[in-house]
Amino acid sequence: LFYSEKIPMKCAALCALLLFVAVELEAAPASQKGQLPFSITTRLDRTAIWVGDSLEYTIQVIHPRSVQFVVDDLKKENLSLPPFVLRAIRAEERDWRDDKKLFEVVLLLTTYESGKPELVVPPVALYYFRRDGSVSEKEARAQAIRIPPQKIALRSTLPGGQAKLREFKQVHPVDPTYAIGALVLGLIGMGFVGSRVAARLWHAVHRDKVIKRPVSRRMRERWLKEGLQRIRQMAKEPAKDSPIFYAEIGQFVRQYLTEWLDVEARGLTPGEAEQALQAAGCNGAFAQRVRTVLEQCEAAQYGKRDGSPPGNDQQASLIDSLEQAIKMSPRAR
Numbered sequence: 001l002f003y004s005e006k007i008p009m010k011c012a013a014l015c016a017l018l019l020f021v022a023v024e025l026e027a028a029p030a031s032q033k034g035q036l037p038f039s040i041t042t043r044l045d046r047t048a049i050w051v052g053d054s055l056e057y058t059i060q061v062i063h064p065r066s067v068q069f070v071v072d073d074l075k076k077e078n079l080s081l082p083p084f085v086l087r088a089i090r091a092e093e094r095d096w097r098d099d100k101k102l103f104e105v106v107l108l109l110t111t112y113e114s115g116k117p118e119l120v121v122p123p124v125a126l127y128y129f130r131r132d133g134s135v136s137e138k139e140a141r142a143q144a145i146r147i148p149p150q151k152i153a154l155r156s157t158l159p160g161g162q163a164k165l166r167e168f169k170q171v172h173p174v175d176p177t178y179a180i181g182a183l184v185l186g187l188i189g190m191g192f193v194g195s196r197v198a199a200r201l202w203h204a205v206h207r208d209k210v211i212k213r214p215v216s217r218r219m220r221e222r223w224l225k226e227g228l229q230r231i232r233q234m235a236k237e238p239a240k241d242s243p244i245f246y247a248e249i250g251q252f253v254r255q256y257l258t259e260w261l262d263v264e265a266r267g268l269t270p271g272e273a274e275q276a277l278q279a280a281g282c283n284g285a286f287a288q289r290v291r292t293v294l295e296q297c298e299a300a301q302y303g304k305r306d307g308s309p310p311g312n313d314q315q316a317s318l319i320d321s322l323e324q325a326i327k328m329s330p331r332a333r
Helices: 002-034 176-205 217-235 239-261 270-279 284-302 312-328
Strands: 039-044 048-050 054-064 067-069 084-096 100-111 118-121 124-130 143-147 150-155
Touching (some): 039 143, 054 067, 054 084, 054 124, 100 124, 217 239, 217 312, 239 270
Parallel strands (some): 048 150
Antiparallel strands (some): 039 054, 054 100, 067 124, 084 100
16 A cells, blocks of 8 residues: 555656756746847946045947937936945947847946945846847846946045054153253253354454544644645636646545545535534534635536636636635534
8 A cells, every 4th residue: 555655756756857847948948048149248437436536437238229228217316336326327328230229328427435445346237128120028028237346446535554543552751861852952052052153143243343543643634735736736727627627626625524524525416515514513604714715616617608618817816715715614523
């Protein structure tokens, strides 16, 4: 009885195995028939990015003309690629060689992830369907191509191994020898700089000034005598040299005021020379006489002439005025 019950069980198992093999053999040609030759290429425009940088991810699929991809689903709101943010997407299809077409999808991504050495772009699914009359209605339904994930390195502006905030660090003891040496060297440097500054200040304060030594009365009288003698000699020369004569007198008077009375009169007009003498405390009559002499010299040099040169009487009168002014002048300072 036991033997007779076992035979139907074996027959049932064998029939089930044969049925399974028949189903698989039937599905194999159908699956091979539905497969299409796709050539998929992916490309990243850079191998590493910084946090916040833009990344361009390009997907290219070369497919037969009987395949048409679904473009309506390729929108920013329909795609989620964490940890990346999809900023823009562009999809286009154009003709390719060997009677095929190229479907290209360009994704503009960015990320704000940090603290990782690399990131992974998630897989992307591209949907398509066939427009071939040889396939059945079931096979014409939309199918998907899964684009594998892509890795990219992530760079950070923070240096590696940076200590965390409030991280405790042990303070190493300082060798007293090094501390004393640094202090001594610092004091030597400061002393050197201080000595140079003090020396410059001392030289600036105690700089030797030019001391004008007073000229003796004998030298003063000798200079006056030689100057008046030269002027008298020029007065005896022909009248055609009269401008030189008056220029000599004017220069003599201004030099006398500058050298002996310490009144800088070489660049002053007669009126300004008079004011300078009065400001220096000289006698008003003396200042007036000096002005008269200088005005006569300038009038003879630069004044409008009537065609006849100045006579000897005018020159002699000017010399007398000059001698009277010198006699009225105070002593040299």
